[in-house]
Amino acid sequence: MTTEQSKPIVVGVDGSPDSGIALDWAVAEAKLRGAPLYAVYGLWMPIAAAPFGGAAVLPPSDELRAYATEVLDAARQRAKDAAPDLDVDTFLVLRPPAQALLDVAKDAGLVVAGTRGLGTIGALVLGSVSGRVAAHATCPAVVVPPHEGPGDGTIVVGVDGSPLGDAALRFALTEARLRAARVVAVGAFRMRGHTTAPEERETEELVTAAVQRARTATGSTAEVSVVVTPGYPADVIVEAAADASLVVVGSRGRGDVRSMLLGSTSRAVLHQAARPVAVVHG
Structure with missing residues (x-):
């Protein structure tokens, strides 16, 4: 089979x-x-x-x-x-x-x-x-894209709590098992006030919950680090993935229109990233 x-x-x-x-x-x-x-x-x-x-x-x-x-x-x-x-x-x-x-x-x-x-x-x-x-x-x-060397071995994945973001995380964990690699789950947020504390905490909880769902679905025991940073999602992902072996994004995120084939974040990551990018549709 x-x-x-x-x-x-x-x-x-x-x-x-x-x-x-x-x-x-x-x-x-x-x-x-x-x-x-x-x-x-x-x-x-x-x-x-x-x-x-x-x-x-x-x-x-x-x-x-x-x-x-x-x-x-x-x-x-x-x-x-x-x-x-x-x-x-x-x-x-x-x-x-x-x-x-x-x-x-x-x-x-x-x-x-x-x-x-x-x-x-x-x-x-x-x-x-x-x-x-x-x-x-x-x-x-x-x-x-043209890139130098295999990277540092990490797999960086953008996480936003959406169904396609979860699919990207499952794909990243499955790839990590094949490569014996570490996964970096990246979440981005925008500040609503003068301090990052509430938004950072909410985003960290969202990403951590998504990681747990993906572990349950895949049975993966790969090492996962959670990184939460203020900024636009594509910029945050590309910066985190500067030396990664693979970048993974869902085709659309929470804020994208369902009829869009590629959302703004996945499209921007494809244009900006200097490392291989996997786009996951579900």
Whole structure:
């Protein structure tokens, strides 16, 4: 029977340095989970059929198909060099890049993208693709920016007491078990007066209660530190995660409109963080 942890890790590649960084992160994660790795290249060639008119889609040229195949072959070899026993499969999908990733990741455990791609026709333009994947994925989505080293081993998670914040905390605790890592549960608050005491106490109680709910749900015994700081949530999370190995946020928080796919905090963390960010939808 397939468990959540053994479901495939799906990663977008296009031959760019950023997609190589995302691939390396995905390989390491798949190895930790004992899960297969799926490398995806989305190849799509829309053109304007008439000036100011609708778009048409051309079949990709032999040259573009050959390049995409070369990238996927190189991705497979790079993954195998890093993890010889890893089960690796590749997918050349004739869909827009974000949709290609989302289609392959429908039943995945995790989908991974870099922050930027080559920016050419048919390539994974990951500046836009990563945002769409993070917003629309049915599984947790990880956006991997260029970063130095594996970090200090901690997993920093934003906590606000919302259902999706709780889902992010459960994900962080599960990842901590895989990595034997410490979790830092971060809460932010705004001062209502001249002292931080009431708001700080309320937020600390909220975060502590959320940690207990997540422990009960996951059975995790990971070490958890609670950090409560005044400020805007995204700023507080990004600052706490400056050296983290992974940042985790829920896709929306308590103050976001339910119809929003990504809330203001998760979107800001994705834009600002210098470490890998996991967006959890529930």
